[in-house]
Amino acid sequence: MTEIKVVENIMKLNDSVAAEVRALLAERGVFAVNLIGSPGSGKTTLLERVLPKLAPLSEMLVLEGDIATTRDAERIAAGGIEAVQITTGNACHIAAHLIKRSLAQCDLSGRKYLLVENVGNLVCPAEFDIGEHAKIVVLSVPEGDDKPLKYPLVFQTSALCVLTKIDLVPYTDFSIARFKQNVEAVHPGMTIIQTSLRQEGGFEEVAGWLRSERTRLGAAA
Amino acid sequence: MHEYSIAAALADRVREQIELHRLRRVSVVRLRIGRLRGVVVENLSMFLGLLLEGTAAAGAKLEVDEVPIRLSCPACGMVAEAPEVWALHCPRCMGPAEIVAGKELTFVSLEAE
Numbered sequence: 001m002t003e004i005k006v007v008e009n010i011m012k013l014n015d016s017v018a019a020e021v022r023a024l025l026a027e028r029g030v031f032a033v034n035l036i037g038s039p040g041s042g043k044t045t046l047l048e049r050v051l052p053k054l055a056p057l058s059e060m061l062v063l064e065g066d067i068a069t070t071r072d073a074e075r076i077a078a079g080g081i082e083a084v085q086i087t088t089g090n091a092c093h094i095a096a097h098l099i100k101r102s103l104a105q106c107d108l109s110g111r112k113y114l115l116v117e118n119v120g121n122l123v124c125p126a127e128f129d130i131g132e133h134a135k136i137v138v139l140s141v142p143e144g145d146d147k148p149l150k151y152p153l154v155f156q157t158s159a160l161c162v163l164t165k166i167d168l169v170p171y172t173d174f175s176i177a178r179f180k181q182n183v184e185a186v187h188p189g190m191t192i193i194q195t196s197l198r199q200e201g202g203f204e205e206v207a208g209w210l211r212s213e214r215t216r217l218g219a220a221a
Numbered sequence: 222m223h224e225y226s227i228a229a230a231l232a233d234r235v236r237e238q239i240e241l242h243r244l245r246r247v248s249v250v251r252l253r254i255g256r257l258r259g260v261v262v263e264n265l266s267m268f269l270g271l272l273l274e275g276t277a278a279a280g281a282k283l284e285v286d287e288v289p290i291r292l293s294c295p296a297c298g299m300v301a302e303a304p305e306v307w308a309l310h311c312p313r314c315m316g317p318a319e320i321v322a323g324k325e326l327t328f329v330s331l332e333a334e
Contacts, residue, residue, distance in 0.1 A: 004242060004331040010231050010252070011326060092223055124223035127258070149307040153259055156309065156320075186307045188317030 014128060018096035021103065021131025025114060030061075031214035032114040034130055036154055037138030039120030042164035044072045045197060046138060046206065047115055048079055053207040057081050059112040063102050065094040065119045072117060082106070093124040096131055113210065122147070126154035133217050134159040141168045145179035152186040160191050160209055167196040224261055227326070228268035234328050239277045242333070247278035249332035255288045255323035257306060277333075290323030 009015060025032050037043045044064075051060055062083040064072040073085035084106060086098050099116065116132060118125040126135070137158040139147055142165065148155045155161065161183055169176065176194070183190050193209065195202030235250060250269070254260050266283040273279055290303035294311035301312050303323070311318040 001248060001332050001334050004238060004244075004333055006234070006238060006328050006330055008234065008328050009326060010227060010234060010328050013230060013233065014226075091226070093226070095226065123259070124226075127223050128226070152307045152309075153257060156257070182307075184310075186309055188310050 011128075014096050017100055018129040018131040021096055021099050022133065024103070025108075025131065025133070026218075028108045028111065030108060030111050030114050031210070031217065032116065032132045032134075033210065034125070034132035034135045035115060035117045035138060036122065036125045036135055036158065037120065038122050038140070038143055041120070041138045041140040041143065042195075042197070043117050043120070043138050044075055046162060046164065046195065046203075047076060047117060049195075049197065049203040050206045050210070051076075051081055051115070052079065053204055054210055055112055058110055061106055061108070061111050061114050063094075063099065063114065063116045065098075065117055067091070067119060088119055092119055092121050093128050094118050094130055095128055099130045112214065122151040122154050126151075126157050134213055136160045136162060138162045138164060140165040141172055141174045145174050145176075145182060148179070148182040148186050155183060155186045155190065158187075158190075159213070160193065160206075161187075162202075162206060163192055163194045165196065166194045166201075167198040224264040225268050227260065228265050228272055231265075231269060231328060232272035235273060235278050235281075235331070236276060238331055238333075244277050244331070244333045247281045247331050247333040249282050249284055250278065251284045251286070251329040251331070253286045253288055253325045253327040253329050255325040256290050257320070257323040258326055259306070260326075278331075281331075286329070288322055288325050291321045292318035293321045294318045 035043050057080045060081050062076045063086055064083055065086045067088055070085040073083040076083035084102050086102055135158040137154050193202050193205045262285050292303050293300050296316040297314040299311050299313040303309055
């Protein structure tokens with residue numbers, strides 16, 4: 001028996017495809033975000049509300065990741081925004097090659113934003129680089145204020161946290177102060193934006209964050 | 222659940238090595254995995270075993286060296302090990318710390334002939 005030294009990143013294939021996707025998007029001036037959150041946390045609703053405030057509809061492209069159905073892509077398309085459904089079969093997350101394949105079917109000219117809604121899951125999507133420029137974690141009030149401590153990786157790797165359904169705070173044990181403390185423990189200095197569909201709040205702020213990040217990262221070619 | 226994707230990528234890397242060095246038998250696959258990765262080694266090992274059936278690495282043992290999370294504080298210079306995956310601030314000045322280790326997902330070596 002002899003020892004054979006290898007020392008390489010296990011995910012090098014996924015990561016190299018992700019780097020390829022990121023380079024293609026940067027070259028075309030497209031800022032890409034990867035939206036991660038539990039099923040029912042409000043990811044699709046967030047896109048429905050934020051996108052009309054973000055940019056002219058033709059400048060945005062949405063990729064909807066789900067295990068099955070084209071429901072989410074249909075919801076986005078109903079708002080006049082081009083949306084492509086990625087069905088992962090049984091996979092719990094989107095991998096970089098699925099983004100590369102989907103983008104090959106899309107016209108990127110004139111696009112400034114690519115929004116990828118990942119499969120509803122707080123665990124696995126955080127592990128896979130899909131070529132995005134930033135990850136956004138979406139958490140809803142009914143899920144509980146302890147989630148940053150229970151699912152630290154997604155909070156660590158995301159640039160922004162959107163807390164949805166804040167109008168439900170009075171009906172639950174959720175404490176916004178405790179939530180902020182928990183986010184701070186896993187990702188010091190993380191930006192949190194609070195939204196509510198019922199009170200029509202926070203969506204403009206999320207759109208503003210996306211615009212300023214696009215400018216800051218220089219994808220604005 | 223995502224251990225399957227990691228196992229599939231790793232099985233491809235192992236097959237590459239078998240071909241490259243014309244290995245007849247692989248007895249150990251060694252990895253280094255950071256605690257922040259949250260990988261369940263038992264699941265990874267099960268999937269890898271299934272994926273390597275029928276290859277020179279069938280039945281190979283998976284050995285994982287777990288890497289603790291190490292923090293470095295840019296403000297006060299403190300270097301420390303994080304006690305928990307959710308305690309990533311500087312334990313001395315409580316400021317934001319940089320993660321210098323704990324995110325590894327490395328295929329280190331093989332024992333083979």
